[in-house]
Amino acid sequence: MPLKRLMIAKDTGTAITGAQRADVFFGTSSEAGIAAGFTIDRGRIVVFIPIQGARAKVLGQ
Numbered sequence: 443m444p445l446k447r448l449m450i451a452k453d454t455g456t457a458i459t460g461a462q463r464a465d466v467f468f469g470t471s472s473e474a475g476i477a478a479g480f481t482i483d484r485g486r487i488v489v490f491i492p493i494q495g496a497r498a499k500v501l502g503q
Contacts, residue, residue, distance in 0.1 A: 445481065 445466060457465065464487060468474035491499075 445485075 449464075449466070451464075464485070466478075466481065468478040468481075
């Protein structure tokens with residue numbers, strides 16, 4: 443089941459580690475568990491950062 447939608451990262455817990463990794467919470471019901479079990483996707487993550495932060499990274503500041 444592809445997840446093609448805008449999502450907002452609200453959890454900064456320690457369960458997911460490493461660069462460019464994400465976890466999608468489906469809920470706590472048995473139906474949510476089934477849906478989560480079928481969702482295995484490499485995915486693509488696009489990160490939006492404020493322009494000041496982007497300039498600092500590009501210019502090495």
